[in-house]
Amino acid sequence: MNVLLLGSGGREHALAWKLAQSPKLTKLYAAPGNPGIGHCAALVPLSLSDHAAIISFAQEAAIDLVVVGPEQPLVDGLADALRDAGIAVFGPSAAAAQLEGSKAFTKALCDRANVPTAAYARHTDAEAAKADLPRFGLPVVIKADGLAAGKGVIIATTAAEAEAAIDDILGGRFGAAGASLVIEQFLEGEEVSFFALSDGTTVVPFGSAQDHKRVGDGDTGPNTGGMGAYTPARVLTPELEARVMAEIVRPSIAGMAEAGTPFTGVLFAGLMLTATGPQLIEYNVRFGDPECQVLMMRLDEDLLPILHAAATGTLEDRPIRWKDEAALTVVMAADGYPEAPRTGGVIRGIEAAEAGGAQVFHAGTRNSAAGLESAGGRVLAVTASAPSVKEAQAAAYRAVDAIDFSTGFCRRDIGWREVARGKVDEVDRVKA
Ligand code: AMP
Numbered sequence: 327m328n329v330l331l332l333g334s335g336g337r338e339h340a341l342a343w344k345l346a347q348s349p350k351l352t353k354l355y356a357a358p359g360n361p362g363i364g365h366c367a368a369l370v371p372l373s374l375s376d377h378a379a380i381i382s383f384a385q386e387a388a389i390d391l392v393v394v395g396p397e398q399p400l401v402d403g404l405a406d407a408l409r410d411a412g413i414a415v416f417g418p419s420a421a422a423a424q425l426e427g428s429k430a431f432t433k434a435l436c437d438r439a440n441v442p443t444a445a446y447a448r449h450t451d452a453e454a455a456k457a458d459l460p461r462f463g464l465p466v467v468i469k470a471d472g473l474a475a476g477k478g479v480i481i482a483t484t485a486a487e488a489e490a491a492i493d494d495i496l497g498g499r500f501g502a503a504g505a506s507l508v509i510e511q512f513l514e515g516e517e518v519s520f521f522a523l524s525d526g527t528t529v530v531p532f533g534s535a536q537d538h539k540r541v542g543d544g545d546t547g548p549n550t551g552g553m554g555a556y557t558p559a560r561v562l563t564p565e566l567e568a569r570v571m572a573e574i575v576r577p578s579i580a581g582m583a584e585a586g587t588p589f590t591g592v593l594f595a596g597l598m599l600t601a602t603g604p605q606l607i608e609y610n611v612r613f614g615d616p617e618c619q620v621l622m623m624r625l626d627e628d629l630l631p632i633l634h635a636a637a638t639g640t641l642e643d644r645p646i647r648w649k650d651e652a653a654l655t656v657v658m659a660a661d662g663y664p665e666a667p668r669t670g671g672v673i674r675g676i677e678a679a680e681a682g683g684a685q686v687f688h689a690g691t692r693n694s695a696a697g698l699e700s701a702g703g704r705v706l707a708v709t710a711s712a713p714s715v716k717e718a719q720a721a722a723y724r725a726v727d728a729i730d731f732s733t734g735f736c737r738r739d740i741g742w743r744e745v746a747r748g749k750v751d752e753v754d755r756v757k758a
């Protein structure tokens with residue numbers, strides 16, 4: 327099969343790395359890609375917003391499957407355009423991508439399909455929104471309705487903060503994404519990411535992960551796209567996973583099909599494990615970044631036939647095979663991230679880092695006359711697997727320390743929750 331992979335981040339490098347290992351692969355192309363992806367695929371200089379150019383290229387290169395990494399082209403209808411041209415694509419239609427593109431759309435689906443989620447109200451008028459606040463109590467969550475790159479969510483601990491957030495969003499701080507807002511009940515618990523693949527009707531679990539959204543050690547500082555992740559997330563026990571599938575994922579996939587907007591691709595559920603059970607925080611319609619990096623490291627079968635089956639309505643209803651290991655990734659970011667990342671910083675030592683078995687996935691990198699340099703906020707995702715999260719963490723940081731990127735930084739505590747849980751287990755074992 328010839329495959330075209332779209333995107334240019336660490337997520338796409340991980341997908342390219344895994345696809346490149348497929349015995350079923352004839353040729354892998356990636357657009358626009360990055361230098362790391364260039365090691366596993368032929369790079370094509372296509373813009374993800376130029377749907378006509380992507381279709382022409384796919385036809386010329388006899389592409390059998392297009393894999394779309396990021397959400398924006400899906401929300402913009404790229405998968406529809408490819409399907410209309412008769413090209414198989416892994417990723418949902420624009421209508422189904424509203425699960426990520428519009429929080430109000432997802433809330434309406436939750437109502438119809440009886441999916442547990444925080445109570446909410448949608449508003450376009452600031453005075454009406456403020457008048458509605460008291461019934462939600464405090465803290466309260468205020469969100470811009472549209473895509474705001476993860477930045478349009480405010481957790482307000484006082485009424486004054488909540489009112490200011492309402493004015494901010496409806497006042498245009500997040501542009502069109504804030505034409506309307508959602509007020510949500512605050513959910514208490516531990517957060518976990520859960521992935522499921524669907525071809526529109528069949529749906530199979532595709533692993534769990536936890537990421538670290540805050541920029542600083544100890545979960546401090548501003549939110550980012552994700553500073554690190556690990557899989558599996560053991561807080562999501564097999565019993566809880568079964569509940570997530572039965573109460574959240576399956577009813578959502580069925581509800582989408584009933585509405586005439588079947589979901590195909592990967593459904594990424596952000597969940598809160600509350601005292602009364604798992605609740606949906608949000609859906610994304612693509613793999614997480616950096617969650618994808620750890621999932622690919624742990625996947626114990628060929629990715630290509632699975633994605634092709636999801637894209638063509640032939641997904642088998644069977645468990646996916648995973649290595650009996652944990653995987654952990656540490657994001658190395660450019661100084662100044664997330665506000666103003668400094669680009670052009672020299673990066674050396676990737677081969678030394680990989681010599682110990684780690685995989686260094688490129689995100690914001692570029693080639694220059696001086697060699698590899700930083701070209702974005704999140705620059706590398708240094709990924710390792712091992713029998714336990716603790717060992718995977720040690721292996722990932724050994725690899726990080728072999729990399730010479732003096733204008734970058736990383737968190738030193740990725741996986742802390744899981745490592746702490748592991749310590750409790752060790753104590754239990756000693757006691758037993
Ligand atoms: P979202 O963009 O909807 O994923 O929200 C970003 C982050 O805000 C989530 O990852 C949670 O940490 C937090 N969050 C969102 N909604 C809620 C909620 N209803 N209760 C508690 N925390 C939330």
Ligand code: GLY
Nearest residue numbers: 551552614615616
């Ligand atoms: N790491 C979170 C995300 O990809 O949305």
